[in-house]
Amino acid sequence: MAPVKKFRELDENLVRQKEAAFADFIQKKGLKTTRQRNTIISTFFRLRGHISVEELLNQVKQVNPRIGYATVYRTLHLLVESGLVEERRFGDGLARYEGHSDVEHHDHMICLECGEIFEFFNPRLEALQESLAEENNFQIFRHRLELYGACKDKDACQKRKARGNAAAGAE
Amino acid sequence: MAPVKKFRELDENLVRQKEAAFADFIQKKGLKTTRQRNTIISTFFRLRGHISVEELLNQVKQVNPRIGYATVYRTLHLLVESGLVEERRFGDGLARYEGHSDVEHHDHMICLECGEIFEFFNPRLEALQESLAEENNFQIFRHRLELYGACKDKDACQKRKARGNAAAGAE
DNA sequence: TGGATTACGAAAACTGTTTTCATTTTCGGC
DNA sequence: GCCGAAAATGAAAACAGTTTTCGTAATCCA
Numbered sequence: 001m002a003p004v005k006k007f008r009e010l011d012e013n014l015v016r017q018k019e020a021a022f023a024d025f026i027q028k029k030g031l032k033t034t035r036q037r038n039t040i041i042s043t044f045f046r047l048r049g050h051i052s053v054e055e056l057l058n059q060v061k062q063v064n065p066r067i068g069y070a071t072v073y074r075t076l077h078l079l080v081e082s083g084l085v086e087e088r089r090f091g092d093g094l095a096r097y098e099g100h101s102d103v104e105h106h107d108h109m110i111c112l113e114c115g116e117i118f119e120f121f122n123p124r125l126e127a128l129q130e131s132l133a134e135e136n137n138f139q140i141f142r143h144r145l146e147l148y149g150a151c152k153d154k155d156a157c158q159k160r161k162a163r164g165n166a167a168a169g170a171e
Numbered sequence: 172m173a174p175v176k177k178f179r180e181l182d183e184n185l186v187r188q189k190e191a192a193f194a195d196f197i198q199k200k201g202l203k204t205t206r207q208r209n210t211i212i213s214t215f216f217r218l219r220g221h222i223s224v225e226e227l228l229n230q231v232k233q234v235n236p237r238i239g240y241a242t243v244y245r246t247l248h249l250l251v252e253s254g255l256v257e258e259r260r261f262g263d264g265l266a267r268y269e270g271h272s273d274v275e276h277h278d279h280m281i282c283l284e285c286g287e288i289f290e291f292f293n294p295r296l297e298a299l300q301e302s303l304a305e306e307n308n309f310q311i312f313r314h315r316l317e318l319y320g321a322c323k324d325k326d327a328c329q330k331r332k333a334r335g336n337a338a339a340g341a342e
Numbered sequence: 343t344g345g346a347t348t349a350c351g352a353a354a355a356c357t358g359t360t361t362t363c364a365t366t367t368t369c370g371g372c
Numbered sequence: 373g374c375c376g377a378a379a380a381t382g383a384a385a386a387c388a389g390t391t392t393t394c395g396t397a398a399t400c401c402a
């Protein structure tokens with residue numbers, strides 16, 4: 001079985017888990033379940049990578065064209081509040097949203113050639129940050145590390161570009 | 172001689188250097204020298220820390236109240252283009268500008284209590300990032316690391332807050 | 343000093359996001 | 373199953389930060 005296939009299967013379970021967790025959150029907050037919200041969250045959780053509001057809205061509109069920006073924004077805020085989704089800003093002026101992926105916390109490498117965003121995690125890096133903070137009498141709540149540059153494997157980079165999925169998550 | 176004093180003196184030389192460098196840049200680009208631009212850049216270079224457009228405009232207006240947002244924005248773009256200034260975004264939605272300080276490259280710790288922004292640099296951290304990029308066949312052009320958290324020395328933190336210079340640069 | 347070129351400032355435009363408001367939907371209690 | 377309070381929706385307006393436009397003014401080289 002190809003790893004990709006396996007990943008997809010796992011993902012589907014994860015998606016259901018998240019939908020359930022969100023339903024829980026909504027109920028605990030005394031909010032209501034609506035068709036639009038369900039459409040938006042299930043669309044979102046099935047998308048991979050770092051999704052902009054516009055990307056999400058486009059997908060959502062394919063299911064229900066009457067859904068507008070306002071509802072998507074509002075739902076994304078709820079998702080963030082629920083802790084199921086994180087908001088990121090990579091400096092191109094628009095917010096991107098990321099359902100927690102396989103790795104709980106991670107940092108990013110952003111290829112400026114093809115727009116691909118890779119995730120990585122390194123414990124030594126985390127530890128080093130902690131010790132630096134310690135030295136400066138600082139307590140870290142969260143951090144953000146982004147490496148901007150280029151895939152060295154230009155072929156792959158260019159291929160990705162050609163496939164037109166710039167800014168999509170690593171797959 | 173107090174370190175602060177010394178720093179201030181050094182700074183004044185640096186400011187002159189930068190004004191000259193900018194004048195150079197302007198000339199090489201075939202642009203014109205204007206009173207407004209001079210006011211803006213010399214005000215900017217004399218401010219410390221991570222300056223927002225509004226903060227800069229307020230200062231500038233004390234010298235020449237007729238200068239407006241447009242000119243400040245335009246001049247800041249030129250400063251960035253000249254390489255003398257870097258634009259930063261810390262996620263509060265507004266751009267901040269930073270004249271290169273003593274340390275050429277550095278990262279940031281941002282106190283969420285008092286808004287203070289500390290700069291730091293650590294060669295091991297840089298090296299570690301390089302080796303991680305290498306492992307992933309990635310070439311880093313630039314990076315950004317921000318630690319969000321709190322000064323552990325709450326007293327100092329609260330004092331700074333009381334002094335009302337939240338979000339000001341380390342001094 | 344003239345005149346082409348660039349810069350200025352005020353206001354309008356623009357972008358991404360949030361809010362408003364009138365209407366519709368949800369859902370616990372009957 | 374229906375009522376009604378509470379919440380959600382969608383279209384449009386509002387908003388904040390930034391950029392552009394446009395008519396006027398300043399710069400600076402020949």
